Amino acid sequence: KAGVTQTPRYLIKTRGQQVTLSCSPISGHRSVSWYQQTPGQGLQFLFEYFSETQRNKGNFPGRFSGRQFSNSRSEMNVSTLELGDSALYLCASSLAPATGGDSFGSGTRLTVV
Amino acid sequence: DQQVKQNSPSLSVQEGRISILNCDYTNSMFDYFLWYKKYPAEGPTFLISISSIKDKNEDGRFTVFLNKSAKHLSLHIVPSQPGDSAVYFCAASGLQGAQKLVFGQGTRLTINP
Numbered sequence: 001k002a003g004v005t006q007t008p009r010y011l012i013k014t015r016g017q018q019v020t021l022s023c024s025p026i027s028g029h030r031s032v033s034w035y036q037q038t039p040g041q042g043l044q045f046l047f048e049y050f051s052e053t054q055r056n057k058g059n060f061p062g063r064f065s066g067r068q069f070s071n072s073r074s075e076m077n078v079s080t081l082e083l084g085d086s087a088l089y090l091c092a093s094s095l096a097p098a099t100g101g102d103s104f105g106s107g108t109r110l111t112v113v
Numbered sequence: 114d115q116q117v118k119q120n121s122p123s124l125s126v127q128e129g130r131i132s133i134l135n136c137d138y139t140n141s142m143f144d145y146f147l148w149y150k151k152y153p154a155e156g157p158t159f160l161i162s163i164s165s166i167k168d169k170n171e172d173g174r175f176t177v178f179l180n181k182s183a184k185h186l187s188l189h190i191v192p193s194q195p196g197d198s199a200v201y202f203c204a205a206s207g208l209q210g211a212q213k214l215v216f217g218q219g220t221r222l223t224i225n226p
Binding site for chain 2: 004033035041042043044045048056058090091092102103104105106107
């Protein structure tokens with residue numbers, strides 16, 4: 001079966017712009033989580049969605065937001081981009097929360113210049 | 114505050130020998146622990162998990178040990194193979210995985226032929 005699909009793979013934006021990243025979970029998976037990976041901070045949890053509702057949220061400013069659609073696809077949005085937002089953004093899906101062993105996509109590499 | 118720490122950024126091991134990756138945590142509410150493996154340009158791949166009700170879980174060449182009193186877990190890979198060269202992340206969660214995953218910063222494992 002197809003894995004977690006994230007688009008686009010690479011993105012370059014300028015400071016102050018906004019960006020929307022997309023994640024299509026594995027078919028049948030209803031829980032989607034987003035993570036930010038940077039060299040200095042490792043993998044940091046952004047948010048988790050299940051049945052179109054945000055279940056958990058990490059310690060990120062309000063510029064970071066997300067949503068989930070009825071088909072379980074998810075988007076995350078970052079507004080007013082800053083240089084420090086440059087990172088690999090990873091999406092993970094699972095059948096439901098608390099099932100562990102999430103499957104990750106390959107990520108979207110965002111570069112802010 | 115780094116609740117999950119992998120103090121060794123890198124580890125080099127000879128092919129065929131044992132690789133031991135370590136992880137420490139500070140939050141006593143964590144009760145579910147996972148290890149992920151990540152190749153460049155790919156998302157993390159789930160390897161193995163352990164619940165706090167156990168102190169050992171084994172899956173083929175991979176064994177995870179949990180020492181709750183020391184708040185320490187380790188991943189043993191025996192025997193190490195060149196394909197094991199990757200970055201390994203440990204992660205922890207509360208409520209048996211119902212809470213968000215908190216990741217360590219990763220350890221880059223290199224297996225030398």
